[in-house]
Amino acid sequence: MLVNLGCGQEKGARLTFWQFWPSEIITPIITEFEKANPGVKVEMQQLTWQNGFEKIVAAVSSGTQPDLCELGSTWVPRFAADGVLSDITSEVKDLRESYLFWDSCTLDGKIYGIPWVAGTRVLFYNKRLFERAGLDPEIPPRTWEELIDCADRIHALGKDVYGFGMNAGERYILYKKFMPFAWGSGGDILSDDLAHSVFSSKENVDALHFYCSLRDVSLMEKQDVLDMAFKQGKLGLQISGGWNLRTIPSDVPELEFGVALVPKRALDRGFHASFAGSEVLVTFVKSKHKREALKLARFLISKGNVISLCRSAKSVQPALKGAENDPYYESHPLERVFVIQLGTAVPPPPHPSWVEIEEAINTAIEEAIYEIRSPEDALAEADRKIERIVSRADG
Incomplete structure (x- = not known):
């Protein structure tokens, strides 16, 4: 869907912007940008997550790439490695201290995008079931031990009630649910220089053992089924x-x-980690209006505009540091928890071969939760696969 926003003069820049948000969410912000910049007209195209990646790849190949484009954070390393994204390191120096997730926009020390919004996961709990199980509905579990205790006591209620929801049948979601326990315990996927796998560490093994211990008190289903069961x-x-x-x-x-x-692992050990997936604004090497594109990007990430988008969408949070102190989030405590969680959420490593690495991780988790392999063996095999992947990429 191509939307021509604005009715300014014919002369001036005609800026193309590809993004993934419905028109009713993003159009009001674009309209305000055009009012503030009467010489610029924005042509906006809404992509879908089902085929957006392929459309961007095709546009880059044919030289029809937009001036500004929204990318999922795990896509940035691949496009950057291919040499098609503009290096904007010098242009964003003043933004570094105010926004999260710059690592997701960085490859080999160069910055190729600006963090816009991010999504994370938190723990949802049913207060009524807490009461029935003799638990305080105002005190959610803070540690691994408290989580398994709460899940066990709720599961014991029986009669089509489950303690915990564990994802199954959707491999691309598995690492997002397991890795928070690993990250929060000190584990990781790759070394800091992204050159080697560290996936079979003791911290990750301990986390996978804990995660698998939830299986016996869990409903194992796809995410939409789990969400429906929770409702x-x-x-x-x-x-x-x-x-x-x-x-x-x-x-x-x-x-x-x-x-x-x-x-987290214990009251005195680890931290409250979660998965973080950010959405990044980039411009391409062959984009025609880079200056205007970066001006639009700054407008989109500004505090008022990014919070306005997140208020409408409900599914993402600002990549802006300190957003939890904004009056909107202070008056919406449930949403505020998501913003606070973002402060300790961890994005996947910005490696160009992330898709292959993710597949190896998901296979290991699936084999462990279905008892095909022990956690130790599953992670050891994944570690070998990931090491081959990163070695091949470096070669």
């Missing part, structure tokens, strides 16, 4: 995303629930 009051706890804050009030306004940071 139906059949699920005590699950790790899920901000989209639920948009759908629960309309689908089941009577549901009593809370959200909390993902539990």
